[in-house]
Amino acid sequence: MRIFLASFAVKTFTRVIFPAQVPQNKLYPRTALILLTALNLLNYVDRSVLFAVQPMVQDEFRLSNAQVGYLTSAFLIFYMIAAPVAGPLADRYSRKLIIALGGIFWSALTLLTAVTHNYTELLIRHTLVGVGEATFVTIAPTFVADLFPEEKRGRVLGVFYLAIPVGTAAGYILGGKLSLHHGWRFPFYVAAMSEPERGRFDSLKETAERGTLLGLARNPAFWTVTLGMAAMTFALGGIQVWMPTFLSRVRGYSLKSANEIFGTIVVVDGLIASLAGGWLGDRLLPRMRGSYYFVSAVSMALGVPVMIVALFSGGQAMIAGIWAAAFLLLVNTAPLNAALINSVGAHIRATAIAVNIFIFHLLGDVPSPSLMGYIADRHSLQTAFILPVIAMAVSSAILFYGMRFAPPVRSQAPLSVESAAE
16 A cells, blocks of 8 residues: 555656656556655655654653664664665666565564664664665666666656655654554554666766776766765754754654654655756756756755754744755755766766765764764754754855766757657
């Protein structure tokens, strides 16, 4: 039932983005996109449920803010360590097989939450789920990129990454509602493709810089998008872990209301922002080769003053600030991932994504929850939110600089989905 609902929602959006009527025997790209997006949705539901029930976990296990922040950091440490292993394997072997095995692994581990009765068990469960999820998140974007033409990558990835806001919000809402009646463990329960040719729609040749591991080390297009994503992920990771707790403990909302408010903001903003960011990046690409970097750099810059309003005001001004800040953060997902995919050749793409994942988690949402928890223990949670604001400004500066290194993707007449399927 969950996969059916997720698939139905994604299918609706793909019809909006790709409205052409397609013969039944040429539906494969859309079908694969729907299935992969549905899996990605369940992935992010599982991740965010913990954030929704965080205060209840703290109370039961008597945890400090730093300890509960470390649960997310530990998950991401193992996640980013597993990614560089999964990436090279996917560049050599069947991507669909690795995706399937990883999905089975992390889904089974999610059910182990039922027998989690102390902090150590919860920590072990969380770290192992990170290993399983890394196999999917590293490889699936390369699969999606080979299904559609280059000039549609922003929009296609916008659909695929709808899973981030929708899954995250679903985790908050499910966690907030179900935990009240069944305890914090219960929400975790709720939580046949052919392989496309690698790089079939790539217009750029695989030079030494774009197509080899040694070249990756000196590829400025790759490094600027990776470091820009790291700073953005630092901000986003800290906000999504601590915002419901901030609303509950600092602003006086009930935990249920805090999760519903933040969950609603994330899902509504995310639906619009993910599609809008990809569409805008594609739209500007024929006129500006650095369009994906530009869209993200501008949104991060605009997000800084908006986030300050959200943190240091109350009432309706605070809620409006959170709405705007979340939109400006989430609009980056599709363009930054399109920029990442375009920065390297198809035959090292999974490895490059694995390196990207390792670095942006190492510098981003691995340290941010723990650092924010540390500052909150010694000062205040409101003071801790200064860190994401600084990270947003740093991300914007890096991405503006990275525009000059964007590869010149060939401008083509738009191809139909029928062409993509042939």
